[in-house]
Structure formats: C-alpha cells, structure tokens
Amino acid sequence: MIRLEKVSYSYPDGTPALKNINLDIKKGEFIGVIGKNGSGKSTLALLISGLLRPQTGRVMIGGMDTCDPSKLKEIRKFVGIVFQNPETQFVGRTVEEDLAFGPENLCLPPVEIRKCVDMALAETKLEKYRYRSPKTLSGGQRQCAALAGVLAMKPECLIFDEVSSMLDPESGMAVLETIKKLHKKGKTIVYITHNLEELHDADRILVMEKGRVRLDGDPESVFSDTSLQSLGLALPSLTELAMKLRMHGVTIPWEKTSSPQNFAEEICRLFLKT
Amino acid sequence: MPIILENVSFSYSRKTPLETPALRNINLRIEKGEFVGILGEKGAGKSTLAKLFNGLLKPETGKILVDGLDPSSKEAKRRIGMVFQQAADQLFCKTVYQEIAFGPLNFGCSKKETEERVYEAIEAVSLDQTILTRDPFSLSGGEMQRVALASALALRPDYLVLDEPITGLDPAGKKEILEALKKIKERGTAVITVTHNLKGFFPLLETIVLMKEGKIVFQGSRESYLEKGCIPLPPIASMMKELRARGLPVNPAAFTVEDALEEILKLKSAFEKENNGN
Numbered sequence: 001m002i003r004l005e006k007v008s009y010s011y012p013d014g015t016p017a018l019k020n021i022n023l024d025i026k027k028g029e030f031i032g033v034i035g036k037n038g039s040g041k042s043t044l045a046l047l048i049s050g051l052l053r054p055q056t057g058r059v060m061i062g063g064m065d066t067c068d069p070s071k072l073k074e075i076r077k078f079v080g081i082v083f084q085n086p087e088t089q090f091v092g093r094t095v096e097e098d099l100a101f102g103p104e105n106l107c108l109p110p111v112e113i114r115k116c117v118d119m120a121l122a123e124t125k126l127e128k129y130r131y132r133s134p135k136t137l138s139g140g141q142r143q144c145a146a147l148a149g150v151l152a153m154k155p156e157c158l159i160f161d162e163v164s165s166m167l168d169p170e171s172g173m174a175v176l177e178t179i180k181k182l183h184k185k186g187k188t189i190v191y192i193t194h195n196l197e198e199l200h201d202a203d204r205i206l207v208m209e210k211g212r213v214r215l216d217g218d219p220e221s222v223f224s225d226t227s228l229q230s231l232g233l234a235l236p237s238l239t240e241l242a243m244k245l246r247m248h249g250v251t252i253p254w255e256k257t258s259s260p261q262n263f264a265e266e267i268c269r270l271f272l273k274t
Numbered sequence: 275m276p277i278i279l280e281n282v283s284f285s286y287s288r289k290t291p292l293e294t295p296a297l298r299n300i301n302l303r304i305e306k307g308e309f310v311g312i313l314g315e316k317g318a319g320k321s322t323l324a325k326l327f328n329g330l331l332k333p334e335t336g337k338i339l340v341d342g343l344d345p346s347s348k349e350a351k352r353r354i355g356m357v358f359q360q361a362a363d364q365l366f367c368k369t370v371y372q373e374i375a376f377g378p379l380n381f382g383c384s385k386k387e388t389e390e391r392v393y394e395a396i397e398a399v400s401l402d403q404t405i406l407t408r409d410p411f412s413l414s415g416g417e418m419q420r421v422a423l424a425s426a427l428a429l430r431p432d433y434l435v436l437d438e439p440i441t442g443l444d445p446a447g448k449k450e451i452l453e454a455l456k457k458i459k460e461r462g463t464a465v466i467t468v469t470h471n472l473k474g475f476f477p478l479l480e481t482i483v484l485m486k487e488g489k490i491v492f493q494g495s496r497e498s499y500l501e502k503g504c505i506p507l508p509p510i511a512s513m514m515k516e517l518r519a520r521g522l523p524v525n526p527a528a529f530t531v532e533d534a535l536e537e538i539l540k541l542k543s544a545f546e547k548e549n550n551g552n
Contacts, residue, residue, distance in 0.1 A: 036444045036445065036446050037414055037415060037416070037443075037444045037446070038414070084442070138316070139316075162442075165441070165442045166359075166441060166442050168315070168316045168470045169470050169506075170315065170316070171316065194443075194444045194445060197509075232444065232445060232446045233445055234445040234448075234449075236509070237473060237508070237509045237510050237531050238509050238510070240531050241510065241513075241531045241534050241535060241538075244531065244535050245535065245538060245539075248535075248539055248542075250538065250539075250542060260509050260510075260512040260513035260515075260516055261513075261516055263513045263516075264513050264516030264517050264520060265516075267513075267517060267522070267538060267541070268520045268522060270542075270545075271522065271538075271541040271542055271544075271545040272520065272521065272522055273545065273548060
C-alpha cells in the first residue's frame with residue numbers, strides 16, 4: 001500500500017529529519033507512530049501523504065512514486081491527512097461547503113459531490129452541523145469535520161498527526177473511536193500520537209527516535225520493551241502496573257490492561273473469594 | 275491572605291440572544307501556597323473561572339478579592355501570574371530575555387532588578403542561560419511553555435494560574451513543566467491549574483475543585499476526593515475504585531502504580547492464606 005525505500009529527508013536548514021527509512025505499510029493496517037518531539041514523526045506523515053518528497057530514496061503510494069508529478073492528483077485521492085490544528089485546513093464557510101472542496105477539485109459532477117459530502121457527514125456523525133461554520137464547532141467536532149473533509153475524497157489511506165493532543169480526554173476518545181470504525185471498514189490508518197494509551201489496539205506500532213525507526217512490532221511487544229523509557233516515552237500506568245505485578249508472580253493478560261474496568265475484572269477473577 | 279470568590283456568576287454574550295451562562299453562584303477560597311486542581315468536563319466553566327481570578331473577565335454578580343484587592347487592579351495583576359494552554363499565543367518578543375523582562379520593566383523595575391528577576395525566573399523553571407538570546411518561536415513546545423512560566427514568575431507572583439499547561443506537549447515536555455511547577459510551589463507560590471491530565475497532575479494536587487455545568491460540585495483535599503469516589507480519576511485510582519465496587523477491600527487513597535502494587539499484593543497474600551487454611 002505504502003512503501004518507503006531508503007528514504008532520507010533533511011529540512012532546508014540542514015537538520016536531518018529522517019535517516020534511511022525502510023517501511024512497508026500493508027493494506028488495512030492500523031499503524032501507530034510514536035516518539036518524542038523532533039523524532040521525525042510528522043516528517044514521516046508528510047512524506048507518506050506525498051506532501052513532501054524524499055531527497056534520497058523512494059516513497060511509493062499505492063504503486064505510485066511521489067516524485068512523479070503526473071501522479072500527484074491520484075496520490076491526493078489515495079491518501080488523506082488530518083493535523084493537530086484542524087483550523088488550518090478549513091476553507092469553506094459551512095461544514096458542507098468545506099467538505100465539498102476536495103471532491104470539487106477532483107472535478108466530480110455535482111451529484112457525485114453531494115454523495116461524497118453526505119457520506120462523509122454520516123461517517124463522522126456531523127449531519128446536524130452541516131450548515132454551521134467550522135469555526136463555531138467544539139474542538140472535537142472540528143477535528144471530526146477535518147476528518148470528514150478528507151473522507152469526502154474517498155481515500156484508501158488516512159494519516160492522523162496528533163489529532164487528539166489538544167482535545168479533552170472525552171473528545172479525544174470520540175475522535176479515535178470514529179477512526180477505529182473507519183479502520184474496521186477497511187481503511188488503512190497511520191495514527192501519530194504522544195499517548196501510548198491510544199495505541200493499545202493498534203495492529204502495529206513504530207517507535208521513532210532521531211529520524212529512525214527504533215522499534216517496530218505489535219503493541220504487546222512494544223509496550224513491554226525495556227528501551228521505551230530511554231526513547232522518551234511514558235508507559236500507560238496500567239501496563240506499568242501489570243509489568244510490576246508479573247515480577248511478583250501475578251500475570252495480567254495483555255487484553256486486560258486496556259481499561260481500568262478490564263484490569264479490575266481480572267484482579268477480581270484472581271483474588272475475589274466466591 | 276487568600277483569593278476569595280463570593281456568589282460569583284458569569285454569562286457570555288450577556289443581554290443578547292446568544293447569552294450563555296458559564297458560572298453560577300461560585301463560592302471558593304484559595305489559600306496562599308496551595309496546589310489546586312480545577313477539574314471537570316469540557317464546558318463545565320473551568321477556563322472561565324481561571325480568567326476571573328486575574329480580572330481578564332469580570333463577574334456579573336458576586337465579589338472576587340485577591341488578598342483583599344480588586345482582581346483588575348494593577349497590584350492584584352502582579353500577584354497573579356497566568357499561563358495559557360498555547361504558550362505561543364502569549365509570547366511576542368524577539369528574544370527570550372526581552373520576553374521575560376517585559377513584565378518587570380512594565381511594573382517599573384530598574385534594569386538591574388529586572389536582570390536579577392530574569393535569571394531567577396529561568397532558574398526556577400530549570401532553563402539554561404544560553405536560552406536568553408534565542409528567539410522564543412524557535413523553541414520546542416516544552417521550552418516555550420517554560421518561558422511563558424518564567425515570564426509570569428518574573429513578577430514574583432503569589433499565585434500562578436494555569437490553563438491546561440501540559441496539553442499538546444510530548445511526555446518529556448510534560449515532565450519538565452510538572453517538575454518546574456513542583457519547585458515553584460515548594461518556594462511558596464500557590465499553583466492553581468485547570469487540567470484534564472490527571473495522570474500527570476494528580477500526584478501534585480493538594481486541593482481539588484470539581485466543576486460541573488458552571489457549578490462547583492466538590493471542593494476539598496485530594497484524599498477526600500478519592501474517598502468520595504469522585505470522577506474523573508487517573509487510571510490507577512479508577513481501577514482501585516472498580517475493585518472496591520466489586521467488594522475487594524483496597525485502600526481508597528491508593529492512586530499511584532506503587533500504591534496499587536502494594537494493595538494487590540496484599541489481596542494476593544490474603545487470598546493465598548485463606549486457601550491454605552481450607
């Protein structure tokens with residue numbers, strides 16, 4: 001689906017952001033990307049969405065080389081990206097107009113545009129806000145509107161760059177739930193975050209440091225990797241507790257560390273007299 | 275002298291069709307030197323409350339006194355420093371030095387005194403002196419937030435009011451800010467913070483103010499907050515609450531990983547003892 005071959009990228013001031021990255025993102029995967037500030041996460045997001053082109057190496061998106069200008073429009077249709085501050089990506093006066101902008105640019109007939117917009121509004125449950133200005137929405141709704149704007153282009157792959165980091169926990173969860181639903185419907189998802197908690201059910205997690213991929217594996221193996229703290233990441237408290245309990249002979253299965261309720265259930269199963 | 279709010283109410287867009295009540299009948303007393311967390315869901319009125327403390331908003335009804343002063347007076351503004359979620363919004367000078375010196379100079383401090391205060395402030399937030407010549411906008415999120423903190427500290431405030439100071443930072447940046455705040459509090463400045471980040475802040479909070487729909491629904495020590503089973507809770511405390519609800523005798527005051535480990539190991543040994551007994 002997306003392939004990076006020996007990709008390096010430096011910013012104009014000479015700061016190297018990515019160093020020799022090889023990566024294969026499979027169709028339908030939910031990949032979490034984590035790493036501290038300046039580790040290269042956002043540069044990776046811009047490269048795999050075709051917004052930046054590699055200086056060395058090759059980025060292939062759905063079989064298309066991002067350095068091939070004739071494929072640009074196809075690439076834009078294939079992959080969509082949502083950023084941390086959705087304000088910066090709104091162009092329409094109303095949510096509906098904003099969502100129509102992408103399909104309009106693809107020169108679709110009006111009937112098709114209407115279908116795309118309605119589909120995107122339904123997927124993000126924003127139907128009742130269609131005539132509102134995006135600026136008057138709450139933070140969580142704005143993030144959903146930005147996501148809807150991308151969905152209206154019917155992309156195969158969606159990239160999220162810290163979309164929940166400015167939201168309150170509840171709104172953040174709601175946005176993540178919407179993204180998980182899209183994943184279940186077959187979309188390929190790349191989800192960048194600082195918050196390891198959000199990646200508990202990811203198919204795969206990449207941990208980045210200084211422009212390289214340091215860890216690449218399923219959540220259970222990445223969460224229990226001892227180098228995590230030295231990479232500047234904080235382990236979710238329930239995972240940390242489960243690891244400490246294991247040293248005392250109490251084993252909590254991985255799936256039970258996903259929420260306080262599940263964790264408590266397991267403790268009760270182990271130690272509550274019936 | 276404390277910050278006192280008596281029967282304070284506030285509405286946005288007052289006397290227009292869009293009038294939205296934000297705070298209703300708030301009574302609150304914040305003592306000097308406390309570490310206070312203002313918690314609650316979005317829209318509960320937390321940020322509105324924070325803006326009332328230093329006179330950015332004026333109460334519609336009721337009275338606010340900062341050490342006996344009107345919060346919009348110049349002296350009250352010196353006593354209350356404020357830092358918002360996005361530090362970038364409150365930085366505007368060309369160098370970090372000018373940024374931090376802006377407040378003291380504005381309050382009529384001499385150049386020498388200002389310089390002293392700038393050094394004192396960056397030391398308090400554990401920033402290196404080399405940062406003083408840099409452009410604030412070239413800094414990382416965590417550094418920028420600490421510069422905003424230092425600018426507030428340069429006025430030697432008695433109270434520091436913060437609105438989501440660690441949101442959007444990476445774990446390392448969050449840790450830097452939390453450590454700086456801990457130090458600031460230990461030096462005697464009251465820290466009052468609006469936050470959703472319980473994992474980070476809960477261990478620091480002494481007093482909790484819980485808001486819901488513009489009202490204060492809980493006000494008291496962290497211990498009594500846990501005892502009463504209020505929400506939101508950090509993940510570990512939330513798990514411990516579940517255990518109690520299911521009939522396991524665990525200490526309600528436990529909220530850290532270490533506390534929980536101890537409590538669960540106690541459950542384990544009690545369980546094993548009983549089974550061996552049978």
